[in-house]
Amino acid sequence: TLTDAEKAAVLSLWGKASGDLEALGAEALDRLFRSFPQSKTYFSHFDTSPGSADLRNHGAKVLGALGEAAKSMDNLDQALSKLSDLHAYNLRVDPGNFKVLSHCIQIVLAAHFPAEFAPEVQAAWDKFLAAVSAVLTSKYR
Numbered sequence: 001t002l003t004d005a006e007k008a009a010v011l012s013l014w015g016k017a018s019g020d021l022e023a024l025g026a027e028a029l030d031r032l033f034r035s036f037p038q039s040k041t042y043f044s045h046f047d048t049s050p051g052s053a054d055l056r057n058h059g060a061k062v063l064g065a066l067g068e069a070a071k072s073m074d075n076l077d078q079a080l081s082k083l084s085d086l087h088a089y090n091l092r093v094d095p096g097n098f099k100v101l102s103h104c105i106q107i108v109l110a111a112h113f114p115a116e117f118a119p120e121v122q123a124a125w126d127k128f129l130a131a132v133s134a135v136l137t138s139k140y141r
């Protein structure tokens with residue numbers, strides 16, 4: 001679990017990022033698809049070109065879910081329970097994809113908010129994204 005300082009760091013940068021979920025989310029997905037092309041196989045029904053409506057839509061959903069999770073950092077299992085079912089039972093996304101996406105989200109945050117993305121803020125986000133990913137992949141078997 002995150003310390004109080006880490007939670008505060010996640011929430012403070014989230015405050016900035018939440019203003020533009022579509023653009024930031026689309027960029028994170030574009031980076032995911034380019035750096036880890038296998039990840040595209042889950043999105044064969046999408047237009048995966050950079051900045052497409054599909055990427056903006058889905059990017060906003062993913063980041064929006066992170067924003068909701070950030071409000072429940074003490075209770076991620078419960079907050080993400082439905083999404084955890086979806087990823088484990090319906091989507092069956094290979095867990096390796098979560099690591100790369102988490103990395104890409106951090107790169108997007110660093111590129112857009114360089115002044116805020118201090119090392120301790122990055123460390124907090126890394127821990128937060130790892131915790132979210134752990135819940136979303138916890139029901140796999």
Ligand code: ZNH
Nearest residue numbers: 039042043061062063065066083091093097098101132133
């Ligand atoms: Zn996921 C979906 C979140 C990761 C794939 N997702 C989804 C959604 C959300 C999410 C919110 C929506 C749901 C509904 O609608 O209900 N994810 C998320 C998060 C994360 C993730 C938060 C982390 C961080 N995913 C992921 C990955 C992958 C995925 C890594 C692969 C690569 N997802 C997915 C898919 C889907 C989803 C495929 C479906 C889409 C459509 O629309 O179709």
